[in-house]
Amino acid sequence: MGYEFYYIEAHLACFFLLGIILFKIIKGVNKDLSTVYLGNIVFVTMLYFIAEIFWALVDSGIINNTKPLLYLSNIFTYLLISVDAYLWFILSETLQKGKLVENDIARLLISIPVWISAILCISAYRTGLVFYVDENNVLVGGNLYLILIVVPFGYLFAASAKAFYRALDKDRYAERGMYFMIGVFPFMPVILGVMQAMYWRIPFLCYGIVAAVFYAYITQTENLISLDPLTQLNNRKQMFRYLAKKMREEEPGMSLFILLIDIDHFRTVNEAYGHLEGDNALIRVSDAIKDACQGPRSRFFVSRYGGDEFVVVAEMSYRAEATWLADQIRNNVKRITENFGTNYDLSISVGIAQYDYETPISLQAFIARADSDLYKQKKIN
Template sequence: MDPLLLYIEVNGLCVLIMALILAKTYLGSDLRDRQVWFAAVLIANIVACGLDVAWALVDNGFAHLGRFGSYCINALYYLAASVGSFCWFVYSERVQNSRFASTAKGLALSALPLIVSVVLIALSAETGWILSVDANGAYYRGDWYAVQFCIVYGYGAVTAVHALIGAFKKENFAQRSQYIALASFAVFPLVGITLQAFLPGVPLTSVGVAFALLWVYLDMQEQKISLDPLTQLNNRTQLARYVSSRMRHRDALRPLRLFIIDVDRFKHINDTFGHVEGDRALQRVADAMRSGFAGSSYFLARYGGDEFVLVAETGDEHGLDRVSDILNAELERLGEAAKAPYPLKASVGCAMCTDEMRTLQDLIRAADKQLYLAKQAR
């Protein structure tokens, strides 16, 4: 088979896979901010594959663009790779609920390597720092090519390490496969570019990227089964799995505790401000749980309706009063930030797992008793 034709066909297959994922992402009913970043990753890599094919045609004499045209193709390829890596970093960090990637300041700091890359690529037209093209249209890597390489793969490596650490945290029990998929994104393209050095006639870098994105997308679909669609917390099925697992591996020094959370006067919010605002209130409770207990070993879940659950193996320092105080303080802070037209508070009940308890429902019933007392006190 003609090596050039094989090169084009493999790149074309990668483009087709990524284009299908892109279409499914945009047509999804729950397109969120982080999915937009994922779509940007796909678009950047589709563009990169197209430029790779264009350069293959030029390099094999099927098109003649001159020095400037050849430089533009390679420069745009590097630019697409840099933009794609930056977008992947933001997407991956937001999936991991990183505050850094969710603020304007964090995004600006994250973009600094990308800005360096763009400047170096632009200046290379005269300096040849990253790449150069001679009068005959031949392409050469510049002396500072390693800087470009480190920027592109550095984004993936940093967030991959973060995901790998997060995969083994107790609070990420239900999303472990998702974290591992995120961590793998730095591996497959690197393997592809390494193998391509030995098989230059096959675009294995494109294959590695397409395979990694496909894996992440498939895992994304799987996570929809285990996450509550409104709040993006674990759903009741994942809660039952987690509690069952922890009951089988209990630590006498760190007893298993379940905190059940009920939103006060939630029906009044729905009746007065409408169900859309009611949904926003539930999302704010989920955000308060995430921010209030960030970095802890709590397992967060939506049990159903306006009821949420925290599960942890903790000592007495994380008792009922402390959890309630933290949660309601966060609800007040988020409510003020959102300029909500109503106060949002929650009551909390707690139960500690005993030898007589065998299932999630046993813990829920015990926690419900304390929750009832808390609501009566209010």
């Protein structure tokens, strides 16, 4: 029994494992852009495994290893692995809310290395620039073979470098797990890919790819669990986790604040216009809060606390900054009626509490202080 049996067996096993993930993605209720991209990656990877099986059948002689078939089997594998890496870069940019992939032209420009790689592969039969079959019917790398390696690795390392840079940023605590996943993703495929390059008839790479995809799928699923499904803000559980960490670690020169935000008379919106319009109002208010919290320092953690309440955890130098932020949020919410032409006015009340590291209190007591201030603001209004 030759190597081809074990090679094909490994790729079939990996194919069916990824098939399970693809089935879960297709059947899942979440259809956001990042999930769609991940599904595309899984699908292309499964095609890549089929191409590897085809290559093994040709290389081993089970299928007559004619010169055209040798070319064809290698074209599929190199082309699909480049497309896979490109899709991963697009997914990583989407998860990191990058501006590079927001329009079709930008995505087309980013895909140029894939098109170059594809043209070189398809034309190899005539040019032999990236690979050719010698007189002994053996595939040999051409003068430009390195391009076929640099293209997929380039996409992977570019995504990884950007993600690690962001993961090290203290102000991006909430997304750190996602950034770390993007950064680590290439390690297994690259390490096992190098091993397969050394022992090219041992199927190391397929296991590395499957491990990386499973890691990405699990991390993305966990990330979805940490988000409020309606507003896509961090949920209450994530807010508690983040706030507890900040209460333990004082940032020099900064003070820790909570802004507890409540929509005034929200029940009347639900009663008068229905729960669907109530949901739209919650989404618009959450967007207004996020817009107010945009800034170069990004020291704001925005979350939905429950119902019509939101929480912003903010690190600022002075209480006046927290008051200013509350005013910005109020103004953004007031503009909702004008911007969306709603038949009702929206307003909010904001309670502010500042944490004193010299006299620590519990997380619940800290939130209660903000709630007490919120109650006072409502009475004033």
